[in-house]
Amino acid sequence: RKEVEQDPGPFNVPEGATVAFNCTYSNSASQSFFWYRQDCRKEPKLLMSVYSSGNEDGRFTAQLNRASQYISLLIRDSKLSDSATYLCVVNRARSGGSYIPTFGRGTSLIVHP
Amino acid sequence: GAGVSQSPSNKVTEKGKDVELRCDPISGHTALYWYRQSLGQGLEFLIYFQGNSAPDKSGLPSDRFSAERTGGSVSTLTIQRTQQEDSAVYLCASTDPPSYEQYFGPGTRLTVT
Numbered sequence: 001r002k003e004v005e006q007d008p009g010p011f012n013v014p015e016g017a018t019v020a021f022n023c024t025y026s027n028s029a030s031q032s033f034f035w036y037r038q039d040c041r042k043e044p045k046l047l048m049s050v051y052s053s054g055n056e057d058g059r060f061t062a063q064l065n066r067a068s069q070y071i072s073l074l075i076r077d078s079k080l081s082d083s084a085t086y087l088c089v090v091n092r093a094r095s096g097g098s099y100i101p102t103f104g105r106g107t108s109l110i111v112h113p
Numbered sequence: 114g115a116g117v118s119q120s121p122s123n124k125v126t127e128k129g130k131d132v133e134l135r136c137d138p139i140s141g142h143t144a145l146y147w148y149r150q151s152l153g154q155g156l157e158f159l160i161y162f163q164g165n166s167a168p169d170k171s172g173l174p175s176d177r178f179s180a181e182r183t184g185g186s187v188s189t190l191t192i193q194r195t196q197q198e199d200s201a202v203y204l205c206a207s208t209d210p211p212s213y214e215q216y217f218g219p220g221t222r223l224t225v226t
Binding site: 032034042043044045046049087089094098099100101102103104105106 | 144146148154155156158161163169171172204213214215217218219220
């Protein structure tokens with residue numbers, strides 16, 4: 001089983017729709033969680049961190065479920081500019097103190113007019 | 114402020130040649146990562162530097178790959194005797210503290226012919 005798994009999609013939704021992505025992780029020792037956005041042929045950029053209590057940033061809501069070992073991203077009122085690949089990232093301390101994030105392969109979102 | 118920079122942005126090389134890729138992290142960031150991303154794939158961790166500690170090289174795919182970080186700042190990733198399967202985008206990221214948000218450079222697109 002991969003350490004971080006995401007549905008690759010693509011999720012094809014109309015403008016204004018609400019769309020949700022899930023990401024599962026296998027290591028219960030995982031400590032911090034993030035969603036990154038990657039546009040085509042660009043570098044990943046942080047979208048939002050994911051906190052235990054859940055957090056919201058405008059149209060975006062992230063949640064963490066430690067018991068079931070998944071994180072989610074909800075996008076409300078989708079815009080054309082939301083079209084991108086969304087990467088789930090899970091971080092934990094390794095032996096020796098390294099922090100090496102594990103990236104999911106990403107979920108592709110296409111928002112159409 | 115200045116972000117992470119990488120050079121060159123594109124590199125085309127012949128199979129068997131050596132290449133050097135450079136990364137300038139954000140000033141003051143103690144942690145530096147190298148990843149590679151093949152077309153349509155997720156980010157593959159290569160190597161991690163944290164302060165003056167020994168680097169975590171657990172992601173390097175073969176002994177043809179090496180990296181160094183001089184003075185806790187600039188890093189160079191070297192690929193010796195390049196192979197066609199080395200063709201990918203090589204991304205560098207820096208962060209501080211190491212458990213938090215990663216700032217990525219624009220990447221170096223390596224093509225081995």
